Amino acid sequence: MKRSGRRLRTIFAVPAAIGAASLLGLFLGLTGDGLGDLFAWLLVGLAPFTIVAVLLRRSPN
């Protein structure tokens, strides 16, 4: 498996997206009720959802 290393952009693409969603969600939750809270749940919830989804996945084939 001699392959040139993945570039940083590839390595951090998904983590950066989850991180940005978390921060945006925290901000929306803080600044608005109702719809703001709903977006906060979805955006901040992405991180724990990803964790559960990956850990419950079958072993990599």
Place this chain on the structure above:
Amino acid sequence: MSRDAIRNWYLIHKWSSLIPTAFLLMLCVTGLPLIFHDEIDAAMGGDAETALSGSPSAEGGIPLDVMLDRALAERPGEVPLFMAFSQDSPLLTVTTGPTPDAAGEDMTLLFLDRTTGASLGPAPGNAPMDFLLQLHTDMFLGLPGMLFLGAMGISLVIALISGVVLYAPFMRKLPFGTVRKDRSKRLRRLDQHNFLGIVALAWMLVIALTGAINAFADPLTENWRDGEIARMTNAYAGTPALAPADYGSIDQAMSAAQQALPGRSPQFIGFPGGAWSSGHHYAIFFQGDRPVTQHLLTPALVDAATGELTDARTMPVINQALMMSKPLHFGDYGGLPLKLIWAALTLATIWVLWTGVMLWRRRKPGEVERRIEEIRSGAAARASS
């Protein structure tokens, strides 16, 4: 990344996380029930707020002077320290103490209903939750304990940053979400540590930073009072503090303040001589008038003797950051779903800390070199996507 760079970042990561680990685990374990303090208080019958009906105490009701007299009648000989308003219910709280500069442990928090004028007595205590909160805040050590835990929070920030740096070489050949379960126990832990760490990173950073800011709340507030408040009230410099017997009408002070800051809702009043005011003023703290600014408070300083406004000025940036840090750290601003997410991410943090400890244990000679090789090779990669 060069081998030397990996070695340096590895050592930074190791020590910045090993030193605070025990304290961070304690903070996670005590923080978990504290997230649900509202629900736990309600279940234990201590939730006075939901039982009350009427307009919010921040908007109106029985005059504040009448409410304060009722509160002080419960605590003869004591002086008022704070009065706080609810944005949702008629609940009005008054904090009293033996002197205007009384310490926290000598204060009494009283609940009142601003719609009926009824005094509801001292705030119902919840011994187990109070114990957890104290442990979480300062480990029963007062300010030194708070500052120490703040330093542990800063150490966690360093651990998170160095962890991200090491994530890059480790994941060079691995797809996101790799958790290899079929090889060694150690490798599974390492993959879980990296995966949970990177996914919960933003949240953990926010909690660590806001926790650290909260730990410095007392010095920051003191600094604001001795600087900004002193400047706002320098006409009073050198005059002795106002005696509690000479405090004038709070209702008059409130209307003077609301003329200066129309349309704003009051959150609490700091009485003269306390940590949140000068020796001569009612400091009335108003929320921002838009959702974005509702957690940013603007104090109006009203002469407590005459009821005339002295000055109203937004707080300095660092103190505003402190205001925002509280809800962001507690996670209690977005309803039960957000609290459940907070709890899930706290559990993830506990697992990152625990797997970190397990990965560090059982050292043998030459271990550092082996760890560096592990990071460089992504633990000999070979996982498929």
